[in-house]
Amino acid sequence: MKPDLLRPLLGSIGLGIGFALYALAGRLPEPxxxxxxxxxxxxxxxxxxxxxxxxxxxxxxALLLIIYGLLRALVLR
Known part of the structure; x- marks a missing residue:
């Protein structure tokens, strides 16, 4: 069984992009x-x-993430 070495690299890059996008979104005004x-x-x-x-x-x-995301976008402030 050959390990997929690209998967951890892509996961790390995706995690970095996610943190960067979250930080940028934190600078936006409400709502x-x-x-x-x-x-x-x-x-x-x-x-x-x-x-x-x-x-x-x-x-x-995934369903919990979708529900939380919709609640955060529409109800929670």
């Missing part, structure tokens, strides 16, 4: 800050749902 951060959580949940491909526990976590 745009909450909408941007909520949208990022919802998109993360949607991408996790697509990535899961039938793994129920990952899809459950």
């Amino acid at each position: 745009w800050q909450s909408a941007a951060i909520g949208g990022m959580f919802a998109l993360l949940g949607a991408s996790a749902w697509v990535y899961a491909r039938g793994e129920r526990w990952i899809q459950g976590l």
